[in-house]
Amino acid sequence: MVEIRQARIGDAGPVAELHVATWRAVYAGMLPDHVLLGLSSAAERSYWRRAIGSGAGLCSVHVAAAQDGEILGYGSAGPARPNGLPFEAEIYTLYVAPDHHERGLGRRLLHAMFDHLRDHGRDSAMLWVLAANPARFFYGAMGGTLAARRRERHFGAELDEEAYGWGDLNGLAGAREKARHGGAGGPGGPGGNA
Numbered sequence: 001m002v003e004i005r006q007a008r009i010g011d012a013g014p015v016a017e018l019h020v021a022t023w024r025a026v027y028a029g030m031l032p033d034h035v036l037l038g039l040s041s042a043a044e045r046s047y048w049r050r051a052i053g054s055g056a057g058l059c060s061v062h063v064a065a066a067q068d069g070e071i072l073g074y075g076s077a078g079p080a081r082p083n084g085l086p087f088e089a090e091i092y093t094l095y096v097a098p099d100h101h102e103r104g105l106g107r108r109l110l111h112a113m114f115d116h117l118r119d120h121g122r123d124s125a126m127l128w129v130l131a132a133n134p135a136r137f138f139y140g141a142m143g144g145t146l147a148a149r150r151r152e153r154h155f156g157a158e159l160d161e162e163a164y165g166w167g168d169l170n171g172l173a174g175a176r177e178k179a180r181h182g183g184a185g186g187p188g189g190p191g192g193n194a
Helices: 009-026 033-037 041-053 105-119 135-141 169-180
Strands: 002-006 060-066 071-079 089-096 125-130 145-154 157-166
Touching: 002 105, 009 041, 009 060, 009 071, 009 089, 041 060, 060 105, 071 105, 089 105, 105 125, 105 169, 125 135, 135 157
Parallel strands: 089 125
Antiparallel strands: 002 060, 060 071, 071 089, 125 157, 145 157
């Protein structure tokens, strides 16, 4: 049994370790080696303590926690950063431990963040994903539509990114509820790479 819940301060260390592990697994060959090798659980722990600690209001961090407390996935969301796209909120991160892919944890985390955003008055959301990242197929399967493409400089490398958006979080929740109770519709799709 895996619980999807809002992160607690005590989760900062495990989230930081998972962050480093997932980045090294997911972005090998996409990001420069020195970036991946330079990741530090200690530095990430400090970042995640601040992010989790400021979790009041719209910004939130969610985790997928096993019964023994192991953090198997995490995601963060909040107001959309300026980007010229018509979405109110943004999913900043969504990662699941590689050995726990295809179990629906990414889907459950994404919907928990959508629910949180909707509860705080946000009706639409988007995210950026590297175009080379296979997780982009997951976001499409989750009902996200390709909203934009861009080339950005990150860590000294030019990287292609794609934005996926959900224009109606209320409609998405209604379709999911209908599917849960045996009706037609809903975004469906497997847990994917997230």
